[in-house]
Amino acid sequence: MEIIKKIQTRRGARLNIKGEAEKVFTKTPSSTTFALKPDDFFGSIPKLIKKEGEEVKAGEPVFYSKKTPQIKFVSPVSGVIEKIERGARRKIEKIIIKKTSSADAVIHDCKNWENLSQEELKALLLESGNWPLIQQRPYGTLAHPEDTPKAIFVSTFSTSPLSPDFDLILAKELSAFQEGINVLNKLVDQHVFLGIDATHPEMFSQIEAVQKYSIAGPHPAGNLSLHIQELAPLNMGERIWTVNPEDVANLGRFVQTGHYSPQRTVAVCGNAVENPKYLITKQGAELQPLLDEFEYLTSDNRIINGDVLTGSTSSKAGHLGFYNNQITVIPEGNDYRMLGWLPFKDNNILSLSNTSFSRLFKKNGFEVNTNLNGEERALVVTGEMEKVFPLDIYPMQLLKACMVEDIEKMEALGIYEVVPEDFGLIDYANTSKIEAQEIIRQGIELMINEVG
Amino acid sequence: MNALRKQLDALKKPFGKGQKFEKFAPAINAFDTFLFVPNHTTKKGAHIRDAVDLKRTMVTVIIALLPALIYGIYNTGYQYYIQTNTPFTFIDAFIHGAWKIVPMIIVSYVVGLSIEFGFAIYRGHEVNEGYLVTGLLIPMIMPVDIPLWMVGISTAFAVLIAKEAFGGTGMNILNPALTARAFAFFAYPTYMSGNKVWVSEASTVDGISGETILGSLAAGQDVKYSMMEMFQGAIPGSIAETSTLWVAVGALILILTGIGSWRIITGGILGAALMGMLFNLWGVNALMSFSWMNHLVVGGFAFGIVFMATDPVSAAQTNKGKWIYGILTGIFCIMIRVFNPAYPEGVMLAILLMNVFAPTIDHYVVNGNITKRKKRWTQAQNLKTA
Numbered sequence: 001m002e003i004i005k006k007i008q009t010r011r012g013a014r015l016n017i018k019g020e021a022e023k024v025f026t027k028t029p030s031s032t033t034f035a036l037k038p039d040d041f042f043g044s045i046p047k048l049i050k051k052e053g054e055e056v057k058a059g060e061p062v063f064y065s066k067k068t069p070q071i072k073f074v075s076p077v078s079g080v081i082e083k084i085e086r087g088a089r090r091k092i093e094k095i096i097i098k099k100t101s102s103a104d105a106v107i108h109d110c111k112n113w114e115n116l117s118q119e120e121l122k123a124l125l126l127e128s129g130n131w132p133l134i135q136q137r138p139y140g141t142l143a144h145p146e147d148t149p150k151a152i153f154v155s156t157f158s159t160s161p162l163s164p165d166f167d168l169i170l171a172k173e174l175s176a177f178q179e180g181i182n183v184l185n186k187l188v189d190q191h192v193f194l195g196i197d198a199t200h201p202e203m204f205s206q207i208e209a210v211q212k213y214s215i216a217g218p219h220p221a222g223n224l225s226l227h228i229q230e231l232a233p234l235n236m237g238e239r240i241w242t243v244n245p246e247d248v249a250n251l252g253r254f255v256q257t258g259h260y261s262p263q264r265t266v267a268v269c270g271n272a273v274e275n276p277k278y279l280i281t282k283q284g285a286e287l288q289p290l291l292d293e294f295e296y297l298t299s300d301n302r303i304i305n306g307d308v309l310t311g312s313t314s315s316k317a318g319h320l321g322f323y324n325n326q327i328t329v330i331p332e333g334n335d336y337r338m339l340g341w342l343p344f345k346d347n348n349i350l351s352l353s354n355t356s357f358s359r360l361f362k363k364n365g366f367e368v369n370t371n372l373n374g375e376e377r378a379l380v381v382t383g384e385m386e387k388v389f390p391l392d393i394y395p396m397q398l399l400k401a402c403m404v405e406d407i408e409k410m411e412a413l414g415i416y417e418v419v420p421e422d423f424g425l426i427d428y429a430n431t432s433k434i435e436a437q438e439i440i441r442q443g444i445e446l447m448i449n450e451v452g
Numbered sequence: 453m454n455a456l457r458k459q460l461d462a463l464k465k466p467f468g469k470g471q472k473f474e475k476f477a478p479a480i481n482a483f484d485t486f487l488f489v490p491n492h493t494t495k496k497g498a499h500i501r502d503a504v505d506l507k508r509t510m511v512t513v514i515i516a517l518l519p520a521l522i523y524g525i526y527n528t529g530y531q532y533y534i535q536t537n538t539p540f541t542f543i544d545a546f547i548h549g550a551w552k553i554v555p556m557i558i559v560s561y562v563v564g565l566s567i568e569f570g571f572a573i574y575r576g577h578e579v580n581e582g583y584l585v586t587g588l589l590i591p592m593i594m595p596v597d598i599p600l601w602m603v604g605i606s607t608a609f610a611v612l613i614a615k616e617a618f619g620g621t622g623m624n625i626l627n628p629a630l631t632a633r634a635f636a637f638f639a640y641p642t643y644m645s646g647n648k649v650w651v652s653e654a655s656t657v658d659g660i661s662g663e664t665i666l667g668s669l670a671a672g673q674d675v676k677y678s679m680m681e682m683f684q685g686a687i688p689g690s691i692a693e694t695s696t697l698w699v700a701v702g703a704l705i706l707i708l709t710g711i712g713s714w715r716i717i718t719g720g721i722l723g724a725a726l727m728g729m730l731f732n733l734w735g736v737n738a739l740m741s742f743s744w745m746n747h748l749v750v751g752g753f754a755f756g757i758v759f760m761a762t763d764p765v766s767a768a769q770t771n772k773g774k775w776i777y778g779i780l781t782g783i784f785c786i787m788i789r790v791f792n793p794a795y796p797e798g799v800m801l802a803i804l805l806m807n808v809f810a811p812t813i814d815h816y817v818v819n820g821n822i823t824k825r826k827k828r829w830t831q832a833q834n835l836k837t838a
Contacts, residue, residue, distance in 0.1 A: 015500075017500075233828060235828055235829045235832040235833075236829050238832065302493075302499060304499055308498065308499045308500045309498045309499070309500075310498070311499065313499070328499075330499065330500070332493055333491075333493055334491045334492075334493050335491050336457055336488040336489065336490065336491050337488060337489040338487060338488055338489075339486075339487065339488075339489075340488070340489030340503075341485075341486075341489060341505060341507035341508045341511060342508070342511065343508055343511060343512045343515065343709065346503060349502075349503035350500075350502070350503070351502050351503040351504055352502055352504075353502060353503070353504035353508075353709075353710060354708060354709045354710040354711075355503075355504055355508050355509065355512050355709050355710075355711065356503050356504065358503065368500045369500070370493040370494050370499050370500065371489075371491070371492070371493055371494075371501070372490075372492040372493060372494055372501050373489060373501045373502060373503050373504075373505060374489060374501070374504075374505025374506065374507065374508075375485065375490060375492060375505070375578055376578075377505070377506040377578070377580055377581070377621070377622075378580055378582075378620065378621040378622030378623070379622050380506060380509070380580075380582060380621065380622050380764055380765055381506075381509060381711075381764050382713075382764045382767070382769040382770075383713060383764075383769075383771060383774070384710075386771060392821065392824075393821070394770065394818050394821060396769065397769075397770075397814075397818050412822040412825065412826065413818070413821070413822065414821075414825060424497075424498050425498075427497040427498035427501075428498045428500060428501055428502055429502050429504075430502075431502075431504050431505060431506055431508075431509050432505075432506060432622075433501065433505065435496055435497040436497065437496075437497045437498070438496050438497055
């Protein structure tokens with residue numbers, strides 16, 4: 001099938017970081033605990049179904065969403081609820097499930113799923129715990145079951161630093177992937193869009209019933225916000241859904257087998273990892289056994305659930321995020337640099353600014369660490385955000401509108417068209433060390449509370 | 453390095469959280485962070501950060517200012533010795549200039565930084581580096597013989613009224629350094645204009661004519677300098693603005709490092725050239741027929757457009773806005789010069805005027821984006837109802 005549009009951007013930056021995962025699968029160690037983290041589902045509040053100590057089958061609901069009780073979150077494995085970790089004000093942070101040897105699983109009847117009506121299919125996906133695989137725009141929250149989206153976007157091309165290669169992840173899953181696309185087609189109003197890498201589009205040439213578009217350019221060219229803007233710009237009141245490519249295959253596998261399929265292919269990468277590789281596990285797997293498969297070049301490391309721009313800080317005792325295809329390990333940077341503010345000093349630090357020669361050196365990748373390289377300051381420099389922001393939105397003006405909580409202005413400046421991850425590079429690049437993603441996240445939370 | 457670090461950490465102890473001098477932490481941090489980039493790591497958002505920070509940005513601007521400053525110091529001595537017909541060497545001229553100018557720089561930094569530190573402690577935020585540039589700019593754009601106490605008062609006025617009253621760094625509408633100059637210009641006009649202030653000792657030594665080129669043009673006299681002299685800067689004027697050559701070197705540093713906006717600088721030159729050409733065509737008096745190319749190299753135009761108009765806080769913030777802002781600054785600069793002989797130096801007023809209008813320019817540029825979005829919404833709405 002032909003490519004309907006070629007998206008090409010120049011604004012952005014490819015961060016040349018060492019430690020990309022080699023396209024090889026290492027043997028998967030067996031994790032003993034798995035966790036569901038309500039924070040992975042932005043904007044939803046959990047209501048527990050299971051208590052500590054209760055047994056669960058694979059695919060059996062553990063909690064549901066308070067605002068939309070139809071949305072159920074199911075256990076990826078069969079086992080026992082080992083612990084429910086709570087934070088401040090008894091907020092549920094993590095539900096840890098200890099895997100047992102039993103292979104009990106909830107099985108749904110998916111034969112003839114093609115003949116189900118849209119409502120019946122939605123009910124099936126909700127009941128089986130597949131619904132949280134679908135996220136919506138605006139806001140990047142879970143899709144609302146009563147909506148019918150104008151379009152559904154799936155992108156197999158990621159540009160984030162050290163991003164996993166979805167060609168590799170999906171190579172053996174193409175039939176499940178096609179089935180997943182078929183499922184999505186029953187839910188959508190107009191089209192399912194599939195984004196592919198402009199440099200090698202062959203892999204998905206057999207996939208049908210989608211509108212294919214290709215993407216080329218530096219990060220954040222792979223971010224869905226850009227694709228949506230180019231192909232089906234989001235207007236006030238409209239909904240668009242997005243699904244992670246591996247979850248499309250998971251959806252397909254569910255309708256093929258009737259089992260909830262929580263497969264996660266993970267790239268363990270970062271410049272602290274000695275031989276970064278891929279491995280296959282399940283949603284929410286405990287990180288310790290996965291990380292123990294690798295050797296590390298440094299001892300004081302930060303373990304990031306996701307990529308270096310948008311991921312969340314975790315630890316060895318942590319668990320894989322629900323949507324993550326990537327764990328990044330980089331050294332902590334808690335050391336001092338004498339006179340480090342001098343222009344053109346310390347060119348070993350990756351910099352997009354012309355006050356450093358770094359881009360002239362180290363063609364084979366930079367060692368990065370978590371140092372802030374300065375301190376937070378007032379917003380002074382202008383124009384630098386636009387350089388790394390390909391959307392047709394004024395990023396600094398939107399950030400300022402979010403800071404002063406001016407809802408009308410946020411709407412007008414395009415808050416519906418962005419999610420925090422679009423501001424990842426701005427976090428990285430801005431001189432004043434402004435936490436742009438955090439500001440946008442709070443802005444979106446405000447929108448959800450005030451406008452809905 | 454480690455020994456020094458340990459000493460510093462020991463020194464900083466009483467300023468730590470919950471300690472006796474906690475309130476004064478911003479003051480000691482300001483010094484500490486000049487020796488060492490701190491060991492702070494990312495807490496939220498992106499886990500890695502660019503090497504650039506505000507200190508590096510501001511220091512780059514200072515480096516860009518140095519060629520013009522050093523030439524300005526030399527030119528101060530040069531003008532004095534050449535007009536008194538005293539034989540002199542490069543070193544003599546430099547020492548004469550430094551003797552006059554270094555105290556001004558010290559006064560500007562001491563007064564300005566004291567206020568900045570005071571506000572940082574009072575408001576409980578870190579000291580912003582912006583003043584490092586402002587504090588150097590203020591003496592660079594003053595006449596050489598202005599009394600030090602006037603430098604001090606102008607500085608205090610600029611920092612308090614133009615900057616802190618608006619909420620501090622990043623919030624000001626007007627460029628603080630130009631505000632200091634404008635304050636001095638209107639409060640002490642006899643020290644800031646006329647034909648007795650632009651060369652060192654011009655008011656006390658009879659043989660010295662302290663008139664600037666634009667001043668003599670406005671008075672209807674002939675200009676006795678060639679364009680090459682104007683470009684090199686061996687002419688009377690405010691301390692560091694005379695040499696277009698060394699300002700251009702600074703401009704190159706700002707543009708290549710990406711710190712100064714090439715859009716504003718190019719726009720400004722285009723605007724001024726265009727306006728100059730129009731006046732050349734009209735040409736009814738000496739100022740109007742003064743070649744547009746000469747307009748670009750005399751007076752503070754080059755210095756203003758490179759170092760003052762590009763101040764990111766008071767300039768337009770959108771890329772399109774920067775073009776408009778730059779071009780209009782250039783146009784107004786030449787217009788004020790030509791139409792108002794009382795203020796032959798138009799660039800100060802032109803930039804301050806455009807500082808005031810910059811938010812309006814941005815408003816209309818951003819509004820273009822908003823209108824486009826709303827139009828799309830209504831179209832989608834119409835499609836649905838149709």
